[in-house]
Amino acid sequence: MASIRLERLTKKFGKVIAVNGLSLEVQDGEFISLLGPSGCGKTTTLLMIAGIYRPTEGNVYFDDVLVNDVAPKDRYVGLVFQSYALYPHMKVYENIAFPLRLAKVPKKEIDRRVREVASLTKIEELLDRMPGQLSGGQQQRVALCRALVKEPEILLLDEPLSNLDARLRIETRAEIKRLQRELGITSILVTHDQVEAMTMAERIAVMHSGVLQQYDPPGVLYDRPKNLFVASFIGDPPMNLISMKVMEREGQLILSADGFHLPVPEGLRERLSTLVGEEVVLGLRPEDMTLAREERPGSIPGEVFLTEPLGGGTLVHFIFGDVKLRVLAPREQPVDVGDRLWIVLQEEKVHVFGPDGRSLRDSDAAA
Amino acid sequence: MTKEKRRYAAPTTLAKVRGKMARSVPYILLIISSLPILSMYLWLFMSSLSSKVMFGFIPAGITVRNWRFLWEPIQMGGAAHLSVWKATWNTLIFALMVMLLVVLVATLAGFALSRMQFRGRESLMRLIIILHAFPGITLLIAIFYVLYFLTRVTHLKFLDSLWGVALVKASLEIPWSAWIIKGFFDNIPWEVEWSAYIDGCNRFQAWYKVILPQLKPGIAAISIFSFLAGWGEFIYLYTFIFSQENQTLSLLIKALIGEFRFTDYGLLAAVSLFYIFPVLVFFIFTQKGLMQVSAGGIKGGR
Numbered sequence: 036m037a038s039i040r041l042e043r044l045t046k047k048f049g050k051v052i053a054v055n056g057l058s059l060e061v062q063d064g065e066f067i068s069l070l071g072p073s074g075c076g077k078t079t080t081l082l083m084i085a086g087i088y089r090p091t092e093g094n095v096y097f098d099d100v101l102v103n104d105v106a107p108k109d110r111y112v113g114l115v116f117q118s119y120a121l122y123p124h125m126k127v128y129e130n131i132a133f134p135l136r137l138a139k140v141p142k143k144e145i146d147r148r149v150r151e152v153a154s155l156t157k158i159e160e161l162l163d164r165m166p167g168q169l170s171g172g173q174q175q176r177v178a179l180c181r182a183l184v185k186e187p188e189i190l191l192l193d194e195p196l197s198n199l200d201a202r203l204r205i206e207t208r209a210e211i212k213r214l215q216r217e218l219g220i221t222s223i224l225v226t227h228d229q230v231e232a233m234t235m236a237e238r239i240a241v242m243h244s245g246v247l248q249q250y251d252p253p254g255v256l257y258d259r260p261k262n263l264f265v266a267s268f269i270g271d272p273p274m275n276l277i278s279m280k281v282m283e284r285e286g287q288l289i290l291s292a293d294g295f296h297l298p299v300p301e302g303l304r305e306r307l308s309t310l311v312g313e314e315v316v317l318g319l320r321p322e323d324m325t326l327a328r329e330e331r332p333g334s335i336p337g338e339v340f341l342t343e344p345l346g347g348g349t350l351v352h353f354i355f356g357d358v359k360l361r362v363l364a365p366r367e368q369p370v371d372v373g374d375r376l377w378i379v380l381q382e383e384k385v386h387v388f389g390p391d392g393r394s395l396r397d398s399d400a401a402a
Numbered sequence: 403m404t405k406e407k408r409r410y411a412a413p414t415t416l417a418k419v420r421g422k423m424a425r426s427v428p429y430i431l432l433i434i435s436s437l438p439i440l441s442m443y444l445w446l447f448m449s450s451l452s453s454k455v456m457f458g459f460i461p462a463g464i465t466v467r468n469w470r471f472l473w474e475p476i477q478m479g480g481a482a483h484l485s486v487w488k489a490t491w492n493t494l495i496f497a498l499m500v501m502l503l504v505v506l507v508a509t510l511a512g513f514a515l516s517r518m519q520f521r522g523r524e525s526l527m528r529l530i531i532i533l534h535a536f537p538g539i540t541l542l543i544a545i546f547y548v549l550y551f552l553t554r555v556t557h558l559k560f561l562d563s564l565w566g567v568a569l570v571k572a573s574l575e576i577p578w579s580a581w582i583i584k585g586f587f588d589n590i591p592w593e594v595e596w597s598a599y600i601d602g603c604n605r606f607q608a609w610y611k612v613i614l615p616q617l618k619p620g621i622a623a624i625s626i627f628s629f630l631a632g633w634g635e636f637i638y639l640y641t642f643i644f645s646q647e648n649q650t651l652s653l654l655i656k657a658l659i660g661e662f663r664f665t666d667y668g669l670l671a672a673v674s675l676f677y678i679f680p681v682l683v684f685f686i687f688t689q690k691g692l693m694q695v696s697a698g699g700i701k702g703g704r
Contacts, residue, residue, distance in 0.1 A: 082596075085596075085600055086599075086600075087596050087600070106599075106604075107596075107599045108599060108601070108602040112600060113600070114600050116593040116596075118591060120591060120593035120594045120596070121597075122594060122612055123594075123616060124615040124616055133601050133611075134601040134602050137601060137602035137603060137607065138602055181597075185601075185602075
């Protein structure tokens with residue numbers, strides 16, 4: 036299993052810069068994810084790792100060996116496309132056996148390995164069918180087999196779950212994770228679904244417009260997003276993001292918006308004192324706040340405007356002038372429209388993003 | 403607000419009869435519009451088997467004489483006509499040459515149009531559509547000059563040769579065939595090709611093992627269409643073929659008509675049927691496959 040290193044990887048299509056100076060490393064046997072909205076360059080990066088695209092600038096290393104000029108067939112990678120890309124004119128068995136046939140593996144060996152990998156993904160009964168006769172989930176498993184059968188050093192997955200229905204998605208998620216752990220192959224998962232990335236990957240590289248935003252384990256991305264984009268992208272329900280102005284009132288630093296005021300938390304006072312009069316963005320996760328019936332120190336009063344029962348909890352909406360705030364209340368707490376409640380914040384869970392979008396929480400200003 | 407509930411009426415007998423009549427209307431229309439063609443074929447068949455035909459269809463006497471061309475050279479007036487078998491052979495060669503040229507060029511052109519980016523690609527595609535609609539007959543004189551010029555320059559025989567006309571016919575068939583093949587290439591997603599490279603193919607293997615098999619229906623389609631176009635060709639052959647030994651079946655039939663004022667309709671019908679026969683048989687057997695392709699796509703897979 037190989038380790039991967041990308042050094043200032045750039046890909047341009049004419050004037051369009053799809054990937055811009057991407058640098059990251061993946062350790063041997065690690066399962067990471069490239070996460071970002073459509074068009075952020077994650078699939079392009081994957082194709083450069085596979086060798087289909089040549090980088091415009093930058094280098095790709097497998098186990099510290101420069102592979103920029105190595106053909107895809109010599110890279111020992113397995114790639115599962117979003118559309119599965121099975122060979123429609125061949126039976127499932129032949130689809131899976133194809134890489135082995137090209138490598139001139141003896142027939143008996145081919146048969147053994149095809150059946151072995153088919154049993155891993157439980158598609159043994161489908162070996163004699165044509166791809167056109169299979170459902171989406173089945174095709175995906177065939178594509179996975181085809182990628183795994185040649186025992187690749189690196190496994191690349193391009194949005195493998197997006198064409199599956201919700202139920203199958205959850206099942207397959209766990210299955211892929213289990214498989215990866217069992218086989219220990221260095222894997223990269225490309226997706227736009229942050230839930231997928233958070234549940235499956237050990238580290239996530241969040242990308243936007245070709246630029247790497249943050250590369251950390253899921254927990255770190257969640258608790259300490261480095262910038263606005265990461266904060267808004269990670270987390271479901273999404274973080275509340277409110278434009279506020281830093282003001283001084285009665286010697287106290289506060290954040291102020293029309294109808295909504297908040298004293299600046301202790302940990303951020305030093306930073307924000309240099310930004311008086313500036314616009315910043317306040318970030319509060321719905322699940323980081325609680326609702327109380329009586330006033331608590333530092334809490335904010337509000338009237339419930341709308342409730343959305345989610346089953347496991349209730350998303351409670353408040354409106355303060357122009358500002359909308361959503362709080363996740365636990366299942367056991369009954370909340371009705373019109374209730375007057377106090378919103379309780381936890382100081383460490385308050386995020387503030389400066390005018391440049393970067394989080395002000397980190398002690399190191401350089402993101 | 404109370405509203406009287408609407409009542410549903412059961413269909414009356416009159417309505418049922420009306421319904422039945424309405425349903426049979428399409429059939430009636432189809433039968434009426436097919437009658438002319440069917441009657442023409444019927445006449446053809448009847449004429450070929452009889453010496454004289456009365457009232458359009460009823461044969462005066464059944465005879466096999468009209469089919470004598472199968473074993474006898476046809477004599478009419480002074481000159482002897484070309485043997486039917488030689489004419490058939492010429493037609494076959496001609497159709498095959500057209501088919502080969504079209505398949506070779508159209509496949510490569512379709513690939514370029516689908517997969518490659520080059521300047522003028524859009525204009526070329528529009529040009530192809532226009533060329534397809536273009537009445538090639540207006541070019542007869544121009545083509546004559548071209549063939550003549552080519553003969554002079556290369557000292558090869560372009561005029562009065564099946565090869566020369568095959569080149570002309572093929573060039574008129576290529577634009578549309580290239581378009582069809584382009585469609586088939588378009589249907590092969592990049593990702594399938596990429597998978598082939600990742601699985602270990604070099605460019606040639608990817609072409610041969612992955613791309614070509616998916617093109618098979620398209621290539622079959624244009625082979626069939628161009629072969630039939632060659633088999634049925636008349637006007638270019640008539641204009642550019644002078645010697646009798648190069649005649650194809652279509653020219654032979656024309657020659658049978660042109661003699662004086664007397665035409666042996668029985669013989670004419672027989673030879674015509676002989677000409678049509680292979681095509682009819684072919685269509686009957688390949689109908690299903692052709693239907694699938696003209697709809698524009700390939701089945702199965704993604």
